[in-house]
Amino acid sequence: MLRSNRAGSTQVQPTAPVPAQTVRFSTPVVETPGIFILARWVARLVGLLVLLPFRFPVAVATVAVSVAVWHWLGWVALAVVWTVADLGLLVWWRRWPDLFRRCVALRALAAWRWVWVYRRHWQPVLVVAGLAESYQERQYLPRIRRVTCSEWSDRVRVRLVAGTAPTDVEQRVSELAHGFGAPSCRVTVNGPRDVVLEFPRFDTLAQPIDALEVPEAVDLRALPMGLCEDGEVWRLRLHGTHVLTVGVTGAGKGSVIWSAVRAMLPAIEDGTAQVWAVDPKRMELSYGRALFARYADTGETAVGLLEAAVSMMQERAARYAGKQRVHTPTVEDPFVVVVVDEVAFVTAYHPDRDVRRRAENALATLTSQGRSVGVSVLAALQDPRKEVLNLRNLFPDKIALRLDEASQVDMVLGDGARERGANAHLIDPDLPGVAFVRLEGSPVPVRVRAAFVCDADIDAMAAEYGAPSLRPVVDEGVA
Numbered sequence: 502m503l504r505s506n507r508a509g510s511t512q513v514q515p516t517a518p519v520p521a522q523t524v525r526f527s528t529p530v531v532e533t534p535g536i537f538i539l540a541r542w543v544a545r546l547v548g549l550l551v552l553l554p555f556r557f558p559v560a561v562a563t564v565a566v567s568v569a570v571w572h573w574l575g576w577v578a579l580a581v582v583w584t585v586a587d588l589g590l591l592v593w594w595r596r597w598p599d600l601f602r603r604c605v606a607l608r609a610l611a612a613w614r615w616v617w618v619y620r621r622h623w624q625p626v627l628v629v630a631g632l633a634e635s636y637q638e639r640q641y642l643p644r645i646r647r648v649t650c651s652e653w654s655d656r657v658r659v660r661l662v663a664g665t666a667p668t669d670v671e672q673r674v675s676e677l678a679h680g681f682g683a684p685s686c687r688v689t690v691n692g693p694r695d696v697v698l699e700f701p702r703f704d705t706l707a708q709p710i711d712a713l714e715v716p717e718a719v720d721l722r723a724l725p726m727g728l729c730e731d732g733e734v735w736r737l738r739l740h741g742t743h744v745l746t747v748g749v750t751g752a753g754k755g756s757v758i759w760s761a762v763r764a765m766l767p768a769i770e771d772g773t774a775q776v777w778a779v780d781p782k783r784m785e786l787s788y789g790r791a792l793f794a795r796y797a798d799t800g801e802t803a804v805g806l807l808e809a810a811v812s813m814m815q816e817r818a819a820r821y822a823g824k825q826r827v828h829t830p831t832v833e834d835p836f837v838v839v840v841v842d843e844v845a846f847v848t849a850y851h852p853d854r855d856v857r858r859r860a861e862n863a864l865a866t867l868t869s870q871g872r873s874v875g876v877s878v879l880a881a882l883q884d885p886r887k888e889v890l891n892l893r894n895l896f897p898d899k900i901a902l903r904l905d906e907a908s909q910v911d912m913v914l915g916d917g918a919r920e921r922g923a924n925a926h927l928i929d930p931d932l933p934g935v936a937f938v939r940l941e942g943s944p945v946p947v948r949v950r951a952a953f954v955c956d957a958d959i960d961a962m963a964a965e966y967g968a969p970s971l972r973p974v975v976d977e978g979v980a
């Protein structure tokens with residue numbers, strides 16, 4: 502019934518005239534002759550055949566050569582050519598597996614996934630997700646330009662419909678991920694109307710990562726912490742910034758702290774870096790006490806430690822004034838990282854108001870002035886709300902481990918992070934250490950996993966690098 506002419510004509514004039522609107526002008530409906538429709542289909546088919554060799558040159562060449570060999574030389578010759586080609590591929594695969602993977606396997610996979618996953622489901626998924634646009638009774642969809650595959654993900658390059666914005670896609674990442682059967686979807690904007698949708702095919706971070714090798718030379722601007730989703734090493738900058746690590750209990754904040762300390766060990770050993778630790782829980786950091794230049798585990802001693810860091814910072818600033826603008830770590834003026842586990846203990850939960858106020862003042866001074874004189878703060882926190890830590894914006898770099906609520910993602914990583922796919926509230930509780938971070942120079946959040954530094958590793962670290970001169974001065978009773 503819907504195919505009848507009458508149904509079609511009512512579709513284009515959905516509203517009948519109302520009494521107040523006695524005269525109504527409408528577009529006349531002209532029926533397209535069948536021959537035009539047929540001609541259009543033929544033209545599209547010819548266009549497809551012309552474009553095919555450009556889009557799939559290898560596949561088209563293979564088919565063309567096979568047909569030619571079969572036509573001119575017969576079946577036996579075709580079988581010989583295929584056997585030789587297969588043997589050639591086999592040798593290539595065995596001899597140069599990486600090159601073979603890049604040039605053959607991943608390209609074949611991309612072509613397959615383009616046709617079988619994205620092309621096939623594109624229209625239904627995008628329409629249901631609300632990404633189809635209508636204009637003058639016609640439907641317009643973003644167009645797939647290219648599909649490429651990496652070891653772990655599909656990257657679908659898309660041309661957006663004119664008049665739409667990448668944010669429209671960013672707001673539908675969950676629908677797209679489910680629609681194409683991927684664990685997640687991330688959006689990268691290349692340029693006007695040009696975005697890339699990245700769909701992981703499997704979770705590369707599903708297995709725990711053992712503590713990384715202690716680096717021979719320490720780069721305080723790129724400490725190896727664990728792995729990124731694409732298999733690259735996740736590197737964290739500490740010198741010249743402050744880092745806030747947020748995650749619910751059991752999310753793996755300890756592994757972030759310990760991975761950072763581990764990556765600094767040679768610098769700690771040679772005296773060009775120091776860790777000052779505040780450990781209100783007394784469980785997390787006390788294990789590696791021998792590695793810390795200073796250590797505090799009560800509210801009062803923690804405030805003493807933070808205020809000592811402020812004094813040291815101000816003394817350095819006074820010395821540097823007018824002479825140098827950038828800090829270079831030396832034994833005389835080492836890089837100092839103040840590690841504060843569960844920072845809310847001293848800023849929000851401590852019963853003594855004076856302790857809270859002094860701790861907050863000290864942290865505010867360190868985070869606002871410490872960067873250029875070689876003092877950084879690495880703080881861990883469970884609850885990112887302003888009532889708990891109103892200094893959170895003074896930390897330029899943040900790490901979002903598993904969070905409680907969706908609304909906390911943007912609180913930690915900044916506006917728009919969740920829309921771009923940083924679903925930190927959906928991190929599996931069985932994957933501690935998994936987090937979303939923003940890497941330098943990119944607004945797109947990256948999924949990472951911190952290496953797990955176990956108790957035995959910490960023992961070994963303390964035994965090897967906790968030299969007597971570095972044994973902690975426990976701040977007892979510093980008021």
Ligand SMILES: Nc1ncnc2c1ncn2[C@@H]1O[C@H](COP(=O)(O)OP(=O)(O)OP(=O)(O)O)[C@@H](O)[C@H]1O
Nearest residue numbers: 709749750751752753754755756933934951952953
């Ligand atoms: N990167 C990691 N990889 C694998 N397992 C980890 C990782 N980090 C932590 N775990 C596991 O999760 C447990 C909890 O980790 P951790 O104590 O670091 O969490 P947390 O966020 O500091 O929690 P809390 O705030 O309660 O101290 C650890 O005992 C360990 O078994």
